[in-house]
Amino acid sequence: MEPLFAIVIGIMFAITVFLFLSRSFVRIVLGIFMLSNATHLLIFTAGRLTFESPPLIPYDQSVPIEAIANPLPQALILTAIVISFALFAFVLILTYRAYQELGTVDVDEMNASEPRAAASEEAAE
Amino acid sequence: MISQAVLTCFALALFAPFIHQLMRSHSGWVLAIFPASLFVHFLGYVPGVAAGETYREAMPWVETWGVYLSFYVDGLSLVFALLITGIGALIIFYTGGYLAGHPHQGRFYGFMLAFMGSMLGLVLADNLIALFVFWELTSVTSFLLIGFDHQRERARRAAIQALFVTAGGGLAMLAGFVMLGAATGTMEMSEILAGGSLSAHRLYMPILLLVLAGAFTKSAQVPFHFWLPNAMEAPTPVSAYLHSATMVKAGVYLLARMSPALGGTDLWATILPIFGGATLIYGTLLGLRQTDLKLMLAYTTVASLGLLVMLLGLGSEYALLAAALYLIAHSFFKGALFLVAGCVDHQTGTRETVRLGGLMRAMPITAFAALLAGLSMMGIPFFFGFLAKEVIYEATAYADNMWLLTTVAVVGNGLMFTIAALVAWGPFFGRRMETPKAPREGSLYLWLGPLALAVLGLAFGAYPHIPQDLFVTPVASAIAGYEVHHATFPTIPKMGLPLILSGVTVAFGLFIFLIAGWVRAFLNAAGQRMWGPDRGSDQFLAALDFLSRTLVGLLQTGRLRLYITVTLVVLAITLGVPIIAYGLFPSEISVPQAPFHVYGVLLLTVVGALALMFARSRLQAILSMGVTGISVALLFLLFGAPDLAYTQFMVETLSVVIIALVLLRLPVDTYDSRHILPSLRDAAIAGAVGVFFTVLLIAVTARPMDLTLTDYFAAHAYVSAHGRNIVNVILVDFRALDTLGEIVVVMVAGLAALALIKIRRGKLVPPGNGASPDDERGAS
Numbered sequence: 021m022e023p024l025f026a027i028v029i030g031i032m033f034a035i036t037v038f039l040f041l042s043r044s045f046v047r048i049v050l051g052i053f054m055l056s057n058a059t060h061l062l063i064f065t066a067g068r069l070t071f072e073s074p075p076l077i078p079y080d081q082s083v084p085i086e087a088i089a090n091p092l093p094q095a096l097i098l099t100a101i102v103i104s105f106a107l108f109a110f111v112l113i114l115t116y117r118a119y120q121e122l123g124t125v126d127v128d129e130m131n132a133s134e135p136r137a138a139a140s141e142e143a144a145e
Numbered sequence: 146m147i148s149q150a151v152l153t154c155f156a157l158a159l160f161a162p163f164i165h166q167l168m169r170s171h172s173g174w175v176l177a178i179f180p181a182s183l184f185v186h187f188l189g190y191v192p193g194v195a196a197g198e199t200y201r202e203a204m205p206w207v208e209t210w211g212v213y214l215s216f217y218v219d220g221l222s223l224v225f226a227l228l229i230t231g232i233g234a235l236i237i238f239y240t241g242g243y244l245a246g247h248p249h250q251g252r253f254y255g256f257m258l259a260f261m262g263s264m265l266g267l268v269l270a271d272n273l274i275a276l277f278v279f280w281e282l283t284s285v286t287s288f289l290l291i292g293f294d295h296q297r298e299r300a301r302r303a304a305i306q307a308l309f310v311t312a313g314g315g316l317a318m319l320a321g322f323v324m325l326g327a328a329t330g331t332m333e334m335s336e337i338l339a340g341g342s343l344s345a346h347r348l349y350m351p352i353l354l355l356v357l358a359g360a361f362t363k364s365a366q367v368p369f370h371f372w373l374p375n376a377m378e379a380p381t382p383v384s385a386y387l388h389s390a391t392m393v394k395a396g397v398y399l400l401a402r403m404s405p406a407l408g409g410t411d412l413w414a415t416i417l418p419i420f421g422g423a424t425l426i427y428g429t430l431l432g433l434r435q436t437d438l439k440l441m442l443a444y445t446t447v448a449s450l451g452l453l454v455m456l457l458g459l460g461s462e463y464a465l466l467a468a469a470l471y472l473i474a475h476s477f478f479k480g481a482l483f484l485v486a487g488c489v490d491h492q493t494g495t496r497e498t499v500r501l502g503g504l505m506r507a508m509p510i511t512a513f514a515a516l517l518a519g520l521s522m523m524g525i526p527f528f529f530g531f532l533a534k535e536v537i538y539e540a541t542a543y544a545d546n547m548w549l550l551t552t553v554a555v556v557g558n559g560l561m562f563t564i565a566a567l568v569a570w571g572p573f574f575g576r577r578m579e580t581p582k583a584p585r586e587g588s589l590y591l592w593l594g595p596l597a598l599a600v601l602g603l604a605f606g607a608y609p610h611i612p613q614d615l616f617v618t619p620v621a622s623a624i625a626g627y628e629v630h631h632a633t634f635p636t637i638p639k640m641g642l643p644l645i646l647s648g649v650t651v652a653f654g655l656f657i658f659l660i661a662g663w664v665r666a667f668l669n670a671a672g673q674r675m676w677g678p679d680r681g682s683d684q685f686l687a688a689l690d691f692l693s694r695t696l697v698g699l700l701q702t703g704r705l706r707l708y709i710t711v712t713l714v715v716l717a718i719t720l721g722v723p724i725i726a727y728g729l730f731p732s733e734i735s736v737p738q739a740p741f742h743v744y745g746v747l748l749l750t751v752v753g754a755l756a757l758m759f760a761r762s763r764l765q766a767i768l769s770m771g772v773t774g775i776s777v778a779l780l781f782l783l784f785g786a787p788d789l790a791y792t793q794f795m796v797e798t799l800s801v802v803i804i805a806l807v808l809l810r811l812p813v814d815t816y817d818s819r820h821i822l823p824s825l826r827d828a829a830i831a832g833a834v835g836v837f838f839t840v841l842l843i844a845v846t847a848r849p850m851d852l853t854l855t856d857y858f859a860a861h862a863y864v865s866a867h868g869r870n871i872v873n874v875i876l877v878d879f880r881a882l883d884t885l886g887e888i889v890v891v892m893v894a895g896l897a898a899l900a901l902i903k904i905r906r907g908k909l910v911p912p913g914n915g916a917s918p919d920d921e922r923g924a925s
Contacts, residue, residue: 021737022846025780026839028747034835035758040709041827043819046811048709050757053770053800057777058838064781064789065842068850071739074785075859075871082863084871089785091862092855095875097789099887105796106894109803113898116807125812127705134703 025065032058045125049108049115056104060097067093147202147216147269150183154262161258162251173241173590176254177234180261184230187223194223195615197628201271201335210274211332217271220619221401224469225268227616228476229391233261235480235594236386242590243382243487253293257386260286264391268398273322273332277315280359283392284311290387291379303375306682310362310372318359318399324352325406337406338626344410353407356399357416364396364450367424371679374431374443381487384439389446389479394472397453401468405626408460417458418546422553424451429560433661434668438486438496438568442479445522445564448557449475456540459550462621462629463540469620470533473612474521474602478530481518481598482568485511488591489572494581498567503577507584510592512573517599519569521606523562523654524647526638529606534558534650536634538643555650562654567661609634713830720837729844743783750776763808771801788872 036058039051067090075091077084119125122132157179165172190200203215218226237257244250263286266279285308292304326332328348329340343349360366365373376388387393400408400417407413428448435441449471456468488511489504490496505512521530537558541550586592605612610633621629638644657664700711724730753772760766774797782790819827858875868874876884 021739021743023731023735023843024737024739024747026842026846028750029842030835030837030839031751032754032835033838034831035754037713037831037834038758038827040713041706041830043706044812046808050760050766050770054754054757054773057773060789061777061780062838062842064784064786066845068846069784072783072785074787077859077863077869077871079869084859088859088871090850090852090855091858091871091875094786094789094872095880097786098792098872098876099883101789101792101796102887103890105800106891108800110894110898112803112807113901116810117901117904119811130705131703134701 021069021071022065025061025069029058029061029065032061043126043128045115045118045127045130048127049111052104052111053108056100056108060100060104063093063097063100146186147200147218148204148214150186151216151262151266151269153179154183154258154265158255158258158262161254165251165254170241170245172250172254173238173245176258177238177241179258180230180234180237183265184227184234187226187230190218190223191227191615194218194220194619197619197622199335203271203333206272206275211326212274213272213333214275215271215333216269217335218269219623220616220621221398221623222268224473224616224620225391225394225398226265228473229261229264229268232386232390232476232480232598233257235597236382236484239385239484239487239590239594240382242588243491244380245590249293253290253380256286256289256293257382260290260387260392264395267395271334273326273334276334277319277322280318280363280395281312281315283387283395284308284315284363287311287376287387287392290383291376293380293383294378297378300378303372303378305686307372307376309682309686310369314359314362314369317355317362321352321355321359324348324355328352334402338402341405341626342409343406349407349410350412353410353412353416356403356407360396360399361420361454362396363399364393364454365424365447366396366420366451366454367427367447368678370424370428370447371677371682373447374440375679377437377439377443381439381483381490384443385480385483385487388443389483390476393446393450394453394476397450397457397468397472400454400457401620401624404457404460404465404624408457414458414460418455418550421451421453421455421458422550422557424448425455425553425557426560427451429557429564430668431672432564433560433657433664434672436498436665438489438498438501438572439483441498441564441568442483442486445561446479448561449479452537452554452557455550455553456537457624459540459544461540461544462625462631463536463543465621465624465629466617466631467533467536467540468624469617470529470536472620473605473616474529474533477598477602477605478518478521478565481514481595481602482522482565484591484595484598485515485518486568488587488595491591492582492587493584498571500578500580501572502575503573504584505573506577508573508586510586510596514592514595514599515569515573517603518595519565521599521602522565522569524558524650527603527606527636529602529609529612531638531647532606532609532634534647535638535643538646542642542646551646555646555653558650559653560657562650563657563661566654566658607636609636710830713834717830717833717837720841721833724837724840724844729840731840731843731847746776746779746783750780767801767805767808770804771797774800786872788870 032054036051036054039047039054042048042051070087070089073086073088075084075088075094115125118130122130124130157176161176164176168175193200200218201215203213206212206214237254240250240253240257244253247253260283263279263282267276267283270276270279288304288308291307292300294300295304322332325337325343325348328343328346329337331337343352346352362369373388373393377384379388425448428444428446428451432441432444432448435444453468453471453475456464456471486496488508489501492508492511493501493504495501517528521528524531524534537554538551541547541554544550613631613634618629618631621631638647750773753769753774753776756769757766757773760769774793778790778793778797781787781793858871858879862868862871862874866874866878868878
């Protein structure tokens with residue numbers, strides 16, 4: 021099953037990169053969303069896939085008896101999901117505020133922090 | 146007690162400005178009490194050390210790396226410590242008069258005392274790392290002192306140049322020390338020296354070259370000499386103290402200290418005399434060219450350091466005795482002459498020899514001190530300098546390359562005779578010249594220091610057996626690593642080859658003195674506009690500036706897309722290189738057997754992702770995000786991760802809600818037009834990253850999995866933590882702190898987002914850039 025997942029994950033990473041290279045900051049934010057999903061699946065797959073057997077210990081046992089899904093990557097991903105949600109929400113608000121202040125989401129025009137170089141480049145063009 | 150002596154210097158340096166505030170015009174002698182008492186303290190070691198004893202103390206510093214703050218007192222370090230504290234006391238006292246009324250006098254005392262502590266630490270340290278730290282501390286304090294007059298550009302340039310050269314050499318030396326530690330298995334010099342010569346070790350040559358790089362830069366050997374004359378920009382007490390008596394001798398000290406371990410080889414006996422001899426001749430020739438008192442003295446200091454390095458390179462008993470003698474004699478006469486130059490400058494307003502003459506009448510005490518020090522430097526009998534010269538000639542006359550070395554020594558000493566005469570005789574005797582200020586004798590502060598040093602030179606010369614037993618023989622023995630014997634130095638010179646050579650030297654020096662004006666003109670004509678390491682270092686620094694500016698201009702264009710592109714290309718390369726290098730491409734991919742709905746969900750994921758990439762409207766973007774997120778959640782659910790699925794469902798719903806709220810206010814469909822060519826380039830980068838991730842993941846999953854941690858958690862989830870859901874147990878029990886951190890991150894992100902929204906509109910807009918986005922939003 022893992023190679024199939026690997027292909028899907030590769031496609032997701034490729035889309036992430038393509039979105040990152042966009043001129044619109046909104047699309048870069050969408051890329052962040054895609055990146056976190058792709059990464060979660062990557063960790064999940066790297067921990068090996070087990071079909072339909074969650075890591076639970078039966079009521080009459082003290083240790084799992086049959087093969088279960090790997091719980092460790094799941095725990096890591098659970099933390100990652102929540103943190104990437106926080107990051108995503110924050111970046112989204114930040115983009116919104118930046119748009120309010122600068123009036124644009126074009127990354128080539130969002131250069132208030134390094135205006136000198138951008139100005140000289142404009143002069144060159 | 147040794148460590149306290151060193152560390153209190155630094156403590157006092159901190160308080161010196163306040164003491165100066167309190168004492169005002171008395172601060173000079175009050176602050177001099179401290180180094181003077183240290184001097185007395187170190188005098189207490191003299192009888193023991195003269196009898197061949199050594200003292201060592203250590204306290205732990207960074208024990209895990211074998212770094213101790215350890216100190217070691219033997220003949221060599223004791224003489225240095227005495228010079229540092231004794232001359233230091235005189236210099237601090239002298240500063241009280243020289244800088245009287247200067248607005249930053251207090252700060253100057255602080256720097257000087259900090260330097261004194263560093264220098265004491267340098268010569269007393271036993272641990273190599275401690276030695277290195279003190280070494281660089283002297284570079285830093287020297288930087289502060291050269292640049293003390295920081296409003297002049299020349300002073301700033303000289304300070305940076307000195308720091309650049311000496312600290313750079315120090316770094317090379319550190320590398321040598323690390324190798325030395327690796328070669329001997331210890332960082333304590335006393336143990337390394339006890340282990341004998343390292344000449345057979347395979348790291349010997351790199352160690353020697355690196356240590357020499359440190360020593361030669363610090364002790365201003367050709368071609369690293371140029372920073373020392375430039376350092377004359379510093380106030381004269383600094384020139385007298387750091388750049389003649391103490392700091393510039395640190396390199397000589399290091400060579401002397403390492404001599405038993407690194408010396409005695411052909412390499413050592415070749416490099417040191419060549420560089421030392423070249424420095425001796427070059428320094429004296431350049432010194433003759435100068436007319437500024439301080440610069441003349443600075444170049445003779447360069448020359449003297451060369452002479453010392455040459456003697457250490459010879460390594461015979463005579464040579465080491467000569468080095469020890471000359472080391473002490475030079476500190477006395479050169480320190481005194483520098484202070485005299487400062488007196489003259491302070492009292493007349495000029496240091497130009499051509500404008501000075503006949504000051505004898507106006508400044509008799511200074512003139513007397515200058516005369517005594519000058520005679521010692523010339524090497525006139527009954528002065529300490531004479532004794533040093535005699536033994537130098539004993540050393541060169543019985544060396545292998547007798548003719549060459551003796552000629553170099555005679556010429557160097559002869560030229561030094563000339564400069565000594567020009568400096569000590571010229572300003573005070575002969576025709577009275579007009580000076581910017583009407584000259585008169587300086588205060589006690591100004592003449593006590595030079596007079597004391599000059600008189601010491603005479604006293605040691607008159608009673609040579611006292612310094613011989615107490616200082617010279619212990620120093621030479623410490624350098625040699627065994628007991629050095631020499632017949633008692635005679636007060637009245639004995640007939641012999643050295644005396645004849647001394648006579649030749651005096652005659653040669655006198656001859657040059659008489660034609661000094663002509664020689665100077667000739668040397669000036671020869672050396673005019675010549676490219677040298679001084680200008681070379683400026684060009685090097687300018688080139689470095691240019692390189693970094695070009696590099697920054699190239700990399701930091703202010704275009705976010707370029708940064709992202711570079712980052713992602715580097716990512717692709719980092720992923721791709723090992724894949725191609727190790728040939729990780731899978732030979733065949735078997736289509737796995739799985740229920741039909743698994744394929745369906747995977748397909749849904751891809752479709753959602755592709756839809757997001759091509760989204761042209763807000764609705765499409767929001768919808769495709771939802772599709773992607775939910776399908777990932779379904780994948781989690783199918784493959785045994787219900788907790789992940791639930792969380793993903795929740796987060797996905799929230800994300801879509803938030804993005805729907807925000808995206809309504811953001812333009813999605815504009816600005817997304819990439820031209821064909823950039824589009825293709827971006828797609829190529831994206832494709833490479835995607836393929837590499839796929840290949841890497843397939844290669845990883847094809848290998849066996851290490852389940853140690855998983856098994857541990859599965860075995861202990863119920864037994865130790867009483868939970869049946871292993872994922873939950875890991876999160877809230879085994880890795881509870883991580884989860885706490887996660888909660889904090891979410892909270893901080895929420896607060897930050899709230900703060901962003903609450904900031905008053907328009908507060909961040911820079912003036913003149915206030916295009917109102919409201920209008921555009923209305924239009925779009």
